[in-house]
Amino acid sequence: MTERGEKQVSRNSSEFVIGPSSLQWDGNKLTIQILERAVPFGQKIAGTVELYPNSLFNFSTPLDAAGKHRWGPLAPSARVKVNLNSPDLKWEGNAYLDSNEGDEPISQSFHEWDWSRAEMSGGRTSVIYDVREKNAQENILALTFNPNGTIDHFEPPPRQALPKTIWGIQGHMRNQNSESLRVQKILENTPFYTRSVLNSELLGEKVLSFHETLSVPKLTLATTQFMLPWRMPRVTW
Template sequence: MIAFVGSVFSPYYAWAQRRSKSVDPENHCAINLAIYSPGNKRWTMTERSAASISRNQTDFVIGPSSLRWHGDHLRVDIYERAVPFGQRVAGHFKLFPRQLFNFSTSLDDQGKHRWGPLAPSARIEVELDSPKLKWQGNAYFDSNEGDEPITIQFKDWDWSRAELSGGRTAVIYDVRQKNGVEKLLGLVFHPDGRIENFDPPPRQALPKTGWRIQRQMRNPSQASLEILETLEDTPFYARSVLSSELLGERVTSFHETLDVPRLSSWAVQFMLPWRMPRVK
């Protein structure tokens, strides 16, 4: 689940920014929820205007859905419609951070794009009425923010997150900027609040997606790297689950690849409204 203020993938936001340099990001908000359970797959990302949102220090309301801090946990209530067939997506989940972090680092040379995990390790309780799903498991919660569209600074990036022994979480950000400069982050977040830098292993090429996006992953060798499942295969973005090696451990990595030129192409911008409808 991703909550957007100024939806970074929104074609409506991109079109508004082309017309004016002063665009209110709160006029382009959305909740993206992807459900991958066999037989219950749903995907929703309806964009809403500033007239349908409100937010303060603890609450963020987007149309009928909301995110709210309740003491020791974040509660998310979802009431959306999936695309393309309009099925209901309704229910709630609760995220209980094991440790909150106040950490942020830049992803680009200019410091205009920043990322940081709020709860790199958390417990989640999911209870949905439509589709009917109920489960508990491990979760991860982070935040990205920027002062300009990502299309200005970036060419592409690969991101991955893996759970390590001892309750630790490792994140790798492998960023290629348009100016040719690469930025590589390797960080381990400890359950006691410590943050440790590490040197990620060499870059390995993964098989291209159905849309011919080149995925890459930091791993000691090509032989020990395996795609377990591709969850999202779109013209500009891929989300995958990998079996890989990291810091001497065999891990399951959650992996994402973003191809920025593909995102900004006229063909993709034309297709996006079918996937991301907008209402007031």
């Protein structure tokens, strides 16, 4: 990812342009055109990602008590096709697309959060957002998005601790018991953020959950801020 300045970003009703890359919606699918450089060696990343929603949701809810940060899935269940020519990489599978927006930096409101998504039987998708704010207030969202466009709220299971990462991040997962919870694969492991695939249990089903933990205190550390531009360059002109 590359952070880009205002002059390199534009959008209209069907297209969002970010530097040399873009997102285009044709009413049926979202096409992401990628033309970027990787860090730290500048190797080329180019190709397309196509996302086909199984259903679309016009849903948004606050993540914090003040309502300054909002989240909502656009396509809780979808299909994705990845076709990169640099590097040569092609695959397709199940997908998910959501939206986050805020009126202030996340460091102003949050201490940490755990988020998870699981594909359930019957084409349903369940999401748990377990948020801890800086003022120690907790906000827990436990929602199931159904293929017919309805949304069900459910009582989240107890919070279970996950193994600490090498960076000392203590993640948590809402699961009925610790015995049925297992980290299957770690996808990202950074000083302030981790993303994993978990074997878990939800609403009486054994499921595969995608899970993330964000630690805001670790994000705002001076050492982390020093390292960020090496992973995510910033182009302001």
